[in-house]
Amino acid sequence: MVTREDVENIALLSKLFIDENDLDKLTEDMQNIINFADTINKASDESEEFDNINNLENVFRNDVVKESLPVSEILSNAPEQADDHFLVRKRG
Amino acid sequence: MKYEMVAGFETHVELSTNTKIFCSCTTAFGAEPNTHCCPVCIGLPGTLPKLNEKVVEYAIMAGLATNCEIAEIAKMDRKNYCYPDLPKAYQISQYDKPLCEHGYIELSNGRKIRITRIHIEEDAGKLIHNHGDTYVDYNRGGVPLIEIVSEPDIRSPEEAREYVEKLQQIMRYIGVSDCRMQEGSMRCDVNISVREAGSEKLGTRTEIKNMNSITFITKAMQYEFERQVDLIEAGEKVVQETLRYDDATNTTSPMRGKEDAHDYRYFREPDLVTIKVEREQVEKIKACLPELPNKKLDRYINEYEISEKDSALLVKYRNIAEYFDKAAQGLKTPKSAANFILTQIFRRLETEADKEAFDIKTLPEQLNKMCKLIESGKLKNSLAKSALEKMLDSGENIEKFVSEEDMAGLDDAALTKLCQDAINNSANAVADYKSGKEKALMSILGFVMKNSKGRADANAVKEKLKELIG
Numbered sequence: 221m222v223t224r225e226d227v228e229n230i231a232l233l234s235k236l237f238i239d240e241n242d243l244d245k246l247t248e249d250m251q252n253i254i255n256f257a258d259t260i261n262k263a264s265d266e267s268e269e270f271d272n273i274n275n276l277e278n279v280f281r282n283d284v285v286k287e288s289l290p291v292s293e294i295l296s297n298a299p300e301q302a303d304d305h306f307l308v309r310k311r312g
Numbered sequence: 313m314k315y316e317m318v319a320g321f322e323t324h325v326e327l328s329t330n331t332k333i334f335c336s337c338t339t340a341f342g343a344e345p346n347t348h349c350c351p352v353c354i355g356l357p358g359t360l361p362k363l364n365e366k367v368v369e370y371a372i373m374a375g376l377a378t379n380c381e382i383a384e385i386a387k388m389d390r391k392n393y394c395y396p397d398l399p400k401a402y403q404i405s406q407y408d409k410p411l412c413e414h415g416y417i418e419l420s421n422g423r424k425i426r427i428t429r430i431h432i433e434e435d436a437g438k439l440i441h442n443h444g445d446t447y448v449d450y451n452r453g454g455v456p457l458i459e460i461v462s463e464p465d466i467r468s469p470e471e472a473r474e475y476v477e478k479l480q481q482i483m484r485y486i487g488v489s490d491c492r493m494q495e496g497s498m499r500c501d502v503n504i505s506v507r508e509a510g511s512e513k514l515g516t517r518t519e520i521k522n523m524n525s526i527t528f529i530t531k532a533m534q535y536e537f538e539r540q541v542d543l544i545e546a547g548e549k550v551v552q553e554t555l556r557y558d559d560a561t562n563t564t565s566p567m568r569g570k571e572d573a574h575d576y577r578y579f580r581e582p583d584l585v586t587i588k589v590e591r592e593q594v595e596k597i598k599a600c601l602p603e604l605p606n607k608k609l610d611r612y613i614n615e616y617e618i619s620e621k622d623s624a625l626l627v628k629y630r631n632i633a634e635y636f637d638k639a640a641q642g643l644k645t646p647k648s649a650a651n652f653i654l655t656q657i658f659r660r661l662e663t664e665a666d667k668e669a670f671d672i673k674t675l676p677e678q679l680n681k682m683c684k685l686i687e688s689g690k691l692k693n694s695l696a697k698s699a700l701e702k703m704l705d706s707g708e709n710i711e712k713f714v715s716e717e718d719m720a721g722l723d724d725a726a727l728t729k730l731c732q733d734a735i736n737n738s739a740n741a742v743a744d745y746k747s748g749k750e751k752a753l754m755s756i757l758g759f760v761m762k763n764s765k766g767r768a769d770a771n772a773v774k775e776k777l778k779e780l781i782g
């Protein structure tokens with residue numbers, strides 16, 4: 221069973237900010253997702269077809285350099301940064 | 313009791329492609345932090361990786377060069393672990409369907425070190441730790457790696473050294489990596505255990521992570537071997553754990569953190585499609601591989617009759633070997649070209665890096681021409697030596713320093729004149745010789761040789777001198 225606390229906890233770990241009013245609905249949704257995964261578990265996974273689910277193979281890229289993004293854009297989503305680095309603070 | 317070392321290697325080799333494995337950012341080394349990054353390689357949501365064709369090709373080359381079988385079907389998997397050097401919290405690697413398997417490297421003592429597998433994967437970012445905080449640079453994140461995994465077939469630090477050097481040499485020959493351990497483009501993890509010599513059973517192993525110097529590897533292995541033997545002798549148990557080697561103290565110590573967490577929960581990477589390797593493609597790549605160092609070494613020793621030591625020097629770097637192969641083309645004694653390279657040319661190359669680059673002004677075709685002139689008897693060895701020096705200095709062709717006239721040698725009249733001049737100028741030596749001191753002739757001979765500027769033939773001079781002195 222997925223509980224409200226589970227959803228709150230997952231939201232926290234995923235850095236998502238959830239409105240208190242949405243919690244019940246999200247808990248129900250999450251339970252449905254888990255149930256769906258259970259259905260998948262019942263399927264056999266021995267089929268070779270799992271190796272090639274899209275029926276696609278050999279999608280490659282040429283080894284040609286394209287310009288990277290400016291460091292300011294690369295760091296623009298970083299919670300913290302210093303000296304053009306992503307900064308991970310000491311825990312605790 | 314006598315103990316035996318049992319060691320296996322996991323070697324990470326950075327491939328020298330232009331771009332990263334799943335995006336078009338450059339792999340160039342040494343840039344400002346986070347300037348070689350894009351949404352793919354910093355793992356932003358909604359981005360899709362696309363595999364660099366060259367990475368597959370290079371991995372197949374590495375596999376073929378180490379006697380591996382190349383898979384017909386390979387796929388990519390996610391290896392999950394949470395650490396700041398991985399922006400996605402997983403590394404895209406290969407789990408159960410690697411590109412290459414079942415190869416080996418042969419050591420000079422004849423032992424084969426089996427290669428379990430070679431797979432492709434992405435490198436992680438670089439972390440700089442500072443007062444407990446961590447600074448992350450993702451320039452290296454997504455740079456393509458191959459991981460070469462060996463069976464526990466290595467029995468001594470010396471074998472380990474040769475194994476790593478051989479790998480390095482092969483990867484450089486086929487041009488898939490520069491394998492610069494100092495820059496981190498080649499890194500080794502060693503797993504090591506001890507057992508009673510002759511026993512088949514494997515002992516508990518420890519793993520020493522992330523070493524980037526061959527000297528450290530051999531020292532760490534020796535230390536770890538002795539540490540484990542001491543434990544066993546004292547009746548204690550070796551604990552299976554991950555270690556780091558500290559070169560300052562020459563000791564190993566347990567590592568904590570991500571390296572010790574072994575639940576990687578591998579699963580198939582759903583964003584990348586299956587890799588299917590056509591047999592024709594493998595054959596094509598095989599046909600393009602250069603002659604490998606082992607083959608060359610055999611050829612030099614057995615066909616060219618060059619000593620093992622000299623052959624190893626010629627084979628060490630691909631540039632030298634290729635230069636020599638061109639210089640030796642069609643020679644009756646390829647050894648003469650080898651000698652010029654190992655003496656006069658090597659003298660000009662001070663460092664290993666110089667030798668590896670082998671950037672010299674004289675073309676191998678010119679050395680070849682010179683050796684052929686010597687073989688045909690047109691050019692005297694002494695003259696060749698000084699001509700080669702001038703060629704190496706200037707990059708000019710041999711014709712510039714050796715004239716037709718030089719090569720024609722001396723006619724009898726010129727020889728007689730030179731000898732007579734020498735005799736006239738060496739009254740004492742002549743007198744000594746006449747009184748029975750055979751040796752005195754040598755000083756007159758030296759005089760003639762010097763004045764002929766190397767053009768005269770020593771035997772002819774000797775005969776002429778005897779004739780003239782009477």
Ligand SMILES: [Zn+2]
Binds near residue numbers: 335337348349352454
């Ligand atoms: Zn990128």
